[in-house]
Amino acid sequence: MADQPDLSGVRRGDLCPGERVTLSDPKGRRHSVVLAEGGKFHTARGIVDHDELLHRPEGRVVRSTGGTEFLVLRPLLGEFTTSMPRGAAVVYPKDAAQIVVDADIFPGARVIEAGAGSGALTLSLLRAIGPTGRLISYERREDFAQVAAKNVRNFLGSEHPAWTLITGDLVERLAADPPDPVDRMVLDMLAPWDCVDAAGEVLIPGGVFCCYVATVTQLGRVIETLRVHGGFTEPEATESIIRGWQAEGLAIRPKHSMIGHTGFLITSRRLAPGQTAPARKRRPAPGAYGADYEGPRGSSDAG
Known part of the structure; x- marks a missing residue:
């Protein structure tokens, strides 16, 4: 063999x-x-x-x-991605690691990524899926796509047979040329809420939708869009913060600098066709959605 x-x-x-x-x-x-x-x-x-x-x-x-x-x-991979040439901002190693674990990227997984940016997250995804998986990366900007392709090639030393890089808008390209069903979808883009319907069409039941955003307004809009769609589980939102420590004899203390907020991670799982997410039992705080809010899907559970 x-x-x-x-x-x-x-x-x-x-x-x-x-x-x-x-x-x-x-x-x-x-x-x-x-x-x-x-x-x-x-x-x-x-x-x-x-x-x-x-x-x-x-x-x-x-x-x-x-x-x-x-x-x-x-x-190491983390050192390479933070020092490599870039067009778009890179996903930092702490966030790439969280994405690989929370989205459960496994060997042989079929994954869609958008946008590819400079290829930092792409490298972590390719390493996780291995030669038996499939990664399709979408990037709107041709110049960013070229940077990503070069960085991936420079790190791996060759082309990766499991990787396809497509230049274009994710929703438009999925509509024009739908791929086979995928296990995971990972989005790092400006308006990921626009891709929720498309994700619902291509993800298998139980598949993971994972979204990386920078601001709280993006976080809120993605979560509400997933809830309104109804075909996903209740979204979970997290962020990771890393603080280094200095150890010199008895002087053991946190370092003065740390890797603080870089982005939020939102994950949700696709339900089977025709199924809708159970209504949330907890009541939102009074005024959380405004005076006219009537609860999800018309129920009256506002405070």
């Missing part, structure tokens, strides 16, 4: 020309460098020759001509 191709983007062995490495200085500053025969990395602390790194293992410490030591490592 032939070996399956390695589509993880993880490289092993000695460093080769064309590979990207991260050089970390004693102050923790990281520099992303693409290696080339005869190349040189210039810093205020001297020059590092690429030839000192090539055809040798990662994890070494090299010294610049100015005497500064740099730790040499291949970048």
Whole structure:
């Protein structure tokens, strides 16, 4: 049986020309460098020759001509996505990790993504579905699509056979050329509520609808649209915040900087055809929906 191709983007062995490495200085500053025969990395602390790194293992410490030591490592996926060239803003690693888990992206999953942006979330989705899955990414802007394609190719080292990148509007393209049913739909776009009906048409029963938005107004509109549609479970909304810690002897405390709010994640599951979500039992706070609110689907459960 032939070996399956390695589509993880993880490289092993000695460093080769064309590979990207991260050089970390004693102050923790990281520099992303693409290696080339005869190349040189210039810093205020001297020059590092690429030839000192090539055809040798990662994890070494090299010294610049100015005497500064740099730790040499291949970048992890999270490091690559935060330092890679970008057109659109990227989905940060903490949010990509939450999306992969909360949307339950599994090996072999059939997934639709929109928009692809710069390809950061795309890489996490491709790694999760593996070579047996299927990822169709939609991106409205041709320039963003080109950046995403290049970033994915640079990280993986080749084209991913499970990935299709389509330039165009998600709703229009789904109407013109409907794909086979999918297990998951992940949206990172300006107006994802416009795609709820289309998601209902293509998601299998039990499939996960996952939406990443930046503002509370987007959050509220997506949730209300899912409720009005009636064919999805009650949406769940979360955000993740990461705070680093500094440990120096007895001085153990939170770092002064942290990765705070970057976006909200909304997840909901598709119901079977003809089924509607059970009416919510809890009563909204008085005035939450305004004086004329009559409750979901005409019921009178306003406070």
